[in-house]
Amino acid sequence: MNHRLPPPPVQAPAVTHYENFPVASWLCPPALRPPIAAIYAFARAADDIADEGDLNAAQRIAQLHDYRRALHDCAKAQAASGQWAHIFTPLQHSIHQYQLPVQLLDDLLSAFVQDIEYTRDGTTYANRAELVDYCRRSANPIGRLLLHLYGIQDQQALERSDAICTALQLINFWQDLSEDIPRQRHYLTDADCTAYGVTRADLERLQVTPEIKNLIADNACWARASMKKGSDLVHQLPGRIGWELRLVVQGGLCILDKVDALQGHSLTTRCTVKKWDGPRILWRALSM
Secondary structure, rough: OOOOOOOOOOOHHHHHHHOOOOOOOOOOHHHHHHHHHHHHHHHHHHHHHHOOOOOOOHHHHHHHHHHHHHHHHOOOOOOOOHHHHHHHHHHHHHHHHHOOOOOHHHHHHHHHHHHHHHHHHOOOOOOOOHHHHHHHHHHHHHHHHHHHHOOOOOOOHHHHHHHHHHHHHHHHHHHHHHHHHHHOOOOOOOHHHHHHHOOOHHHHHHOOOOOHHHHHHHHHHHHHHHHHHHOOOOHOHHHHHHHHHHHHHHHHHHHHHHHHHHHHHHHHHOOOOHHHHHHHHHHHHOOO
C-alpha cells in the first residue's frame, strides 16, 4: 500500500524545559535541526507524561501506552491526530525521510514506563548491570538516533556513543539526588549501598555521612569513567557534530566536577551548569 505523508512541518515544538546540554543548537547543520528537534520533542513529551501533573501511576502508564500506539501509527504513515498531533506530525516526516529506527524511540517509552512502575512499587536497582540496562533504553537511543541522522553506523562509534549517553544519564541521577530520593526514586543501587554500609533510610534522612559521601563519590567516578570510555567519539565525528559532542561531554564533566566539589552534599543540593561555566567548558572542548 502506498502511503502519502503530510507535507513537512515548519518545526517541532520548542524545547522549553531546562536542559543540561545543547539540543538542535546552532552547531548542528541546518538540515538536521528539524529531525533532531522532533526527536527531542517526542522524548520530552513522553517524559512529561511520566513525570508532570497530577495523574496517578495507572493513568500515566495508560497514557504512555496510548503514546506508544500513536508512535507506531505514525511509523505506518497514518495521519497524526488528537492531543499529540503536534508531536507526531513532525516526527512522522522525520521517521520516513531519514528512516529513523522506530525501536529506539520505543525503547525510550519502555524506560519511562519502568520509571513509573519502579516509583509506584518502591523498586530499587539491585546492581549496576540493572541500572545500565535502564540507561540502554532511557539514554542510549538518543545518541544512536543522532548518529543515524549523520549516517554513522560503525560499531565502535555506536559503543562510544552508548558510553557517553550512559554517562550523561548517570550524571543526571547524581545531580538529582536531592529531588529524586524524596520522591522515592532510587538510582543508587542496592549493591553499592551495601558496599558502603548505607541504607535507604540513611539516604531518605538527607543527612550526609562519611559513608554516603564515599558512596556518591564512587558513583560519580563510575560516570566519569563511562564518559572517558566514550569520549574518543569526538575524534571520529566530522565538523559540527564533533564540536557539538565536545560541548556535551564537557558539560557533563562540569556537572561531575560540581558533584565532587559538594563532597556528598549533592544529596541535598542540585548542581547545574551556569552561564559562567561556559568559558571553562569551551576551553576544555577546544583542548580535547
